[in-house]
Amino acid sequence: MPTATAIAHPNIALCKYWGKRDRALNLPSVGSLSLTLAPFSTTTTVEWGAARDEMVINGREASAEEARKVFAVLDLVDSWRPKVRVLTGNDFPTAAGLASSSSGFAALVLAACAAAGHPRTPEQLSVLARRGSGSAARSIFGGWAEWKVGERADGMDSHAFEIANEAHWDVRMVVAIFDAGPKAISSRDGMAVTQETSPYYPAWVASAPRDLAAGRAAVRNRDLDALGQVMERSALRMHACMMAADPPVFYWKSGSVWAQDAVRSLRERGIPCAWTMDAGPNVKVLVPTEHAELVARRLGAVADRVHVLEPGGPARLVG
Ligand code: 2P0
Numbered sequence: 001m002p003t004a005t006a007i008a009h010p011n012i013a014l015c016k017y018w019g020k021r022d023r024a025l026n027l028p029s030v031g032s033l034s035l036t037l038a039p040f041s042t043t044t045t046v047e048w049g050a051a052r053d054e055m056v057i058n059g060r061e062a063s064a065e066e067a068r069k070v071f072a073v074l075d076l077v078d079s080w081r082p083k084v085r086v087l088t089g090n091d092f093p094t095a096a097g098l099a100s101s102s103s104g105f106a107a108l109v110l111a112a113c114a115a116a117g118h119p120r121t122p123e124q125l126s127v128l129a130r131r132g133s134g135s136a137a138r139s140i141f142g143g144w145a146e147w148k149v150g151e152r153a154d155g156m157d158s159h160a161f162e163i164a165n166e167a168h169w170d171v172r173m174v175v176a177i178f179d180a181g182p183k184a185i186s187s188r189d190g191m192a193v194t195q196e197t198s199p200y201y202p203a204w205v206a207s208a209p210r211d212l213a214a215g216r217a218a219v220r221n222r223d224l225d226a227l228g229q230v231m232e233r234s235a236l237r238m239h240a241c242m243m244a245a246d247p248p249v250f251y252w253k254s255g256s257v258w259a260q261d262a263v264r265s266l267r268e269r270g271i272p273c274a275w276t277m278d279a280g281p282n283v284k285v286l287v288p289t290e291h292a293e294l295v296a297r298r299l300g301a302v303a304d305r306v307h308v309l310e311p312g313g314p315a316r317l318v319g
Pocket of ligand 1: 012013015016017018026032099101132133134135136187188277278279
């Protein structure tokens with residue numbers, strides 16, 4: 001029975017994705033830019049030909065909702081596919097403050113296409129991963145990746161590409177955990193209510209391309225001051241937009257604001273660093289490697305836990 005195993009790392013967006021121009025195809029309203037992060041990873045094995053469709057996550061049977069999303073993506077790999085068995089596991093806790101859906105769908109599509117004998121280019125894999133979860137489009141690539149908004153109605157040009165690989169820049173991402181519990185509202189639902197009700201949504205969509213261009217240039221130039229300004233602006237604009245929705249989509253906790261203050265005061269002391277936040281209260285700080293331990297110690301004074309992550313490689317087959 002054809003079997004393949006793939007590994008992928010999660011990623012954190014520096015210029016954010018929030019909102020969809022097509023919900024069925026999972027097409028974004030704005031382009032985004034991210035850093036793929038090691039050593040955390042998802043490992044997924046796909047057996048192409050099984051007695052029944054079956055999915056196991058970290059040793060437990062997947063919920064009906066989890067399985068539905070995964071098998072819908074496998075239908076796109078091959079609409080005449082046989083029954084398939086999927087075994088997947090993360091080597092990082094679900095409460096680590098990183099989206100396991102980004103590494104999860106990237107590893108899934110790579111393993112599935114290999115097991116099915118349908119090799120695809122990284123861009124085609126990125127399109128497939130996007131259908132499972134938008135941020136997964138970026139985890140196909142290592143290092144610094146950009147996910148293009150695209151123009152085509154069928155979404156085939158809305159995929160990620162590599163801006164620079166994981167060796168490009170000696171930085172770390174310090175992840176400060178302020179709440180390990182499940183989120184109050186999923187990204188998908190949060191995006192929908194923002195898009196439908198936030199008066200700031202059109203302004204968010206209009207402002208994003210400029211930030212993306214500035215972010216891309218800052219990454220290429222290894223300019224942490226410039227990238228930091230873009231990162232914080234993109235995160236603040238995304239959160240301001242969702243906070244203005246009805247009902248509000250509000251992920252911040254008091255610790256999140258404390259961490260933002262700590263980053264500003266470190267910068268005033270001459271430590272180059274900048275924060276970002278996603279659909280949760282945790283704060284992620286980009287910093288040159290030489291200062292990562294100092295930032296981790298400072299955030300560790302208040303955060304529940306701190307992880308120090310490094311740029312990771314692309315999704316890859318391991319068996
Ligand atoms: C991002 N986030 O760019 C943004 C910033 C969270 C905040 O992508 O609906 O799981 O599956 O496409 O990718 C999280 O949302 O959402 C996310 P879907 P996804 O990383």
